[in-house]
Amino acid sequence: MVGKDINLKRRSVVKQIVDNRKEAKIITGLGSPTYDVFDAGDNDSNFYLWGAMGGAAMVGLGLAMANPNLPVIVITGDGEQLMGVGSLATIGVQKPNNLSIIVLDNGYYGETGMQKSHTSFGVDLHKIAKASNFKHSFSVKSDNDLNNLIDYLPPIDGPIFANIKVEPQLPPRSLPILDGVELKNRFRKNLNLKAL
Amino acid sequence: MITDNNWEKNLFDIIKKHKINFLPYVPDAGHAKLISLSEEDQSIKPIVLSTEEEGVAFSGGCWLGGKKSVLLMQSSGVGNCINMLSLLSNCNFPFVTLITMRGEFGEFNSWQVPMGKATQGCLENMGVVVHKATNPIDVISFTDAALYSAFSSDQQIAVLLSQRLLGRKEW
Numbered sequence: 001m002v003g004k005d006i007n008l009k010r011r012s013v014v015k016q017i018v019d020n021r022k023e024a025k026i027i028t029g030l031g032s033p034t035y036d037v038f039d040a041g042d043n044d045s046n047f048y049l050w051g052a053m054g055g056a057a058m059v060g061l062g063l064a065m066a067n068p069n070l071p072v073i074v075i076t077g078d079g080e081q082l083m084g085v086g087s088l089a090t091i092g093v094q095k096p097n098n099l100s101i102i103v104l105d106n107g108y109y110g111e112t113g114m115q116k117s118h119t120s121f122g123v124d125l126h127k128i129a130k131a132s133n134f135k136h137s138f139s140v141k142s143d144n145d146l147n148n149l150i151d152y153l154p155p156i157d158g159p160i161f162a163n164i165k166v167e168p169q170l171p172p173r174s175l176p177i178l179d180g181v182e183l184k185n186r187f188r189k190n191l192n193l194k195a196l
Numbered sequence: 197m198i199t200d201n202n203w204e205k206n207l208f209d210i211i212k213k214h215k216i217n218f219l220p221y222v223p224d225a226g227h228a229k230l231i232s233l234s235e236e237d238q239s240i241k242p243i244v245l246s247t248e249e250e251g252v253a254f255s256g257g258c259w260l261g262g263k264k265s266v267l268l269m270q271s272s273g274v275g276n277c278i279n280m281l282s283l284l285s286n287c288n289f290p291f292v293t294l295i296t297m298r299g300e301f302g303e304f305n306s307w308q309v310p311m312g313k314a315t316q317g318c319l320e321n322m323g324v325v326v327h328k329a330t331n332p333i334d335v336i337s338f339t340d341a342a343l344y345s346a347f348s349s350d351q352q353i354a355v356l357l358s359q360r361l362l363g364r365k366e367w
Contacts, residue, residue: 027257047260052283055253059283060259062265065218065241070261085251086246087197180287184260193262 029076071154085192092132129161203332226296248273
């Protein structure tokens with residue numbers, strides 16, 4: 001059963017990833033991953049999704065392919081990635097070496113009242129990513145596994161996928177700005193692109 | 197000169213003129229020439245998608261990184277994109293899609309008809325401007341205008357390519 005023997009806590013996991021981001025851009029999937037990344041420290045190089053469920057990995061792919069020298073980390077949840085599960089196949093075709101997709105897998109739809117997701121019933125996103133030809137796919141269940149993953153970040157030898165089993169807890173919400181235009185403009189400005 | 201038999205090549209040239217970097221697509225017979233031309237061209241990369249809404253999210257990410265893409269799909273794919281289009285309107289992402297129509301003119305397959313009828317309404321309800329092209333000259337001028345407007349004034353624009361352009365699919 002998911003949750004049993006899982007000791008990793010989402011906020012601590014995300015904080016460790018964000019602290020090791022170096023120059024990486026971070027895209028977040030809606031719901032808790034957006035709050036987790038914001039809680040670890042806001043940054044103009046973060047682009048938070050508040051909706052567009054299933055789209056986080058593809059926003060990451062677009063950004064990674066637009067800038068092959070820029071490392072991109074997508075941090076999302078199991079439910080969000082399941083809705084865009086085909087995007088793992090699409091990424092597996094393009095194989096950008098500067099992209100990593102990190103799923104915080106608590107086995108539940110946290111935002112809607114903790115209904116079980118497919119991963120609570122044994123569906124394994126790590127195996128789907130592996131079968132989709134990601135260069136590296138990790139199943140992370142311990143601090144050791146997490147440290148091993150962090151050695152691969154920011155991604156330069158990807159695409160990298162990591163399914164991180166985290167405790168099904170709901171930390172206090174930590175909310176970034178909602179304004180999509182502002183999020184877009186600050187992100188582009190940070191890349192010295194014209195803020196249209 | 198634009199003639200009936202070279203509009204697909206002219207369309208590709210317009211896309212190149214606007215320095216489009218990526219063509220994410222779910223294939224359609226009407227886009228086949230564009231896809232094969234991009235496969236042979238170093239400056240435009242085709243990206244095969246598993247479902248059309250991936251291309252909407254891809255376009256947003258691409259623009260975040262300062263590059264341009266055009267999504268190619270058929271009208272049935274518009275239904276798959278509806279909620280993902282909210283990403284574009286929330287963030288004012290520039291977006292252009294070229295949509296080959298089914299279920300609209302000379303259709304043999306009744307299963308294509310409901311989404312063909314709903315295509316324009318779905319797009320407009322989600323804030324996408326729609327231009328309908330029924331002849332080769334309009335395809336080129338509408339696409340040229342769409343690419344200019346979208347990327348200079350942050351609009352979301354669809355150019356619908358009528359079945360009249362492609363001729364009846366004979367079975």
